């Protein structure tokens with residue numbers, strides 16, 4: 001009985017603390033039409049309020065000079081957060097963005113990639129607290 005009560009209290013405490021992660025392994029990969037779309041970021045895991053480099057690799061290479069990346073939290077409005085990713089070489093796009101710290105304590109973010117006639121392609125990942 002006492003142990004059960006203790007477990008309930010411990011569960012409650014850790015529930016409030018919302019532990020970090022689990023952090024996904026890079027690259028995050030999605031398949032869109034006949035394309036393989038891979039996302040990576042530096043540093044990883046992404047740290048809120050810190051400038052992060054986002055890199056997208058598309059194979060076969062897309063004939064576009066830029067992609068648009070939108071950062072959102074699933075089920076929550078966190079303000080508009082859009083970044084242009086510029087082509088740095090064949091099929092590789094880079095840009096920087098900052099993820100804000102969520103007041104709710106949630107750490108799940110979504111990066112959605114699109115270009116004219118391409119996407120959206122979305123990647124979900126956990127950030128540090």
Ligand SMILES: [Cu+2]
Pocket residue numbers: 073076077078102103104106
């Ligand atoms: Cu949020």
